[in-house]
Amino acid sequence: MGTPAWIPAGENDFGAESGLYRRLRDGCAQEWVAYTWHPFVQGLSDGTLPLAAFRTYLIQDYLFLIHFARAKALAVFKAESIEAMREKTASIGAILAETSLHLTYCAEWGIPEPVVRGTPESAETVSYTRYVIDRGLAGDILDLEVALAPCTVGYAEVALRILADPKRRVEGNPYQSWIDSYGSASYQAMARAAAARIDTLGESHGGAARFRSLSGTFAEAARLEARFWQQGLDAA
Template sequence: MVQAWETEFGAEGGLFRRLRAEAATDWQAYTWHDFVRRLSDGTLPLAAFRDFLIQDYLFLIHFARAQALAVFKAESLAAMRQKSGSIAAILEETALHLGYCAEWGIAEATVRATPESAETVSYTRYVIDRGLAGDILDLEVALAPCTVGYGEVALRILADPNRMLQGNPYQSWIEAYAAPAYQALARGAAARIDALGESHGGSARFPLLAATFGEAARLEQRFWQQGLDAAG
């Protein structure tokens, strides 16, 4: 049976769905990682979530840098404007993220003093490296597992029969990514991959793009796993 999240992002026959299908095993391991399942059923250790929040803040800083690179690599003035808006939104999100960390008992000083984990370094630098080495399509494909993947994660949680519906400590996080605004952002990112695939020779470059997408999905898995490892 086809699940809702399989048809929510990207067009049938488009580049995004082709990439997702090619990386199906790694994509499944990422979007339904044990960390995600335990977010859904409310059993994730608090220590794991706190570690994730800190590293996610550090990730956001480099995500903004990757979007700045996307401005430089953008194929049009309209794309440059759109990406400039994304940078502003991410920088605003970093401030909101610190506030969210405070709600979980993590002081701003603690967040800022925490070094990047090896998983955070490897993922963020991989994305930026693909952007530096390639063109805007290479960069957007490296970014898509994060942007679109979190949208799919939210849909999977909403459909989970084991989801904790009352008293889930992670409900606000789930709601943030299930919200219409984020879902629209994720759909837009998948549509952009499809459009760039048409304009930038995605079919001819598919093997390399698929390798990039698959590696980004694997790095996302490791990002979840570091939180579980931190909890012991």
């Protein structure tokens, strides 16, 4: 697979240079590249990803979103302030609204709603979502946010890698709408805010003293993200 030879513009906009998020990401460089430049991602970039792989991903991503909303509900319970509780409550509504949009998107790819909702969760989906929730149940808000960050912030970095790819197919790329969604200014801003929140929680919740444990959580979530991509390729 290999590390891409370019540095995506804006990649280091996520988190402060000496902040916890950047330390976590840089501390698992091998796992991070395996996730953010996975062959699935490369196929999205150059348009060669088999359609069957993308359809499998779309279905499981819908099922993932349901548990992502549950994880955000847990974040409300674990939140350290009323302001954080309000923010996480709003994010739950946004994710639930996204599930409806996701079903519409699946329909555009020829996957009707009954098929999406009737498909069982894959082992990859179960292992990833339950891992995130388990970290939140066992730990505090920082443990949960670190487990969520590879998804929230990682997709923004994935989009930047694609947009910087010299081999990227622009005209006629069937996956351009997906790329546009995560490369959009609104999603990039949300991801930067999530990374900044990791930095803030790192300061308030003893991130430096807990770095070894948090780094393990972050790296495992990145590995689980890579497996989430791989299930699509395996199904093609």
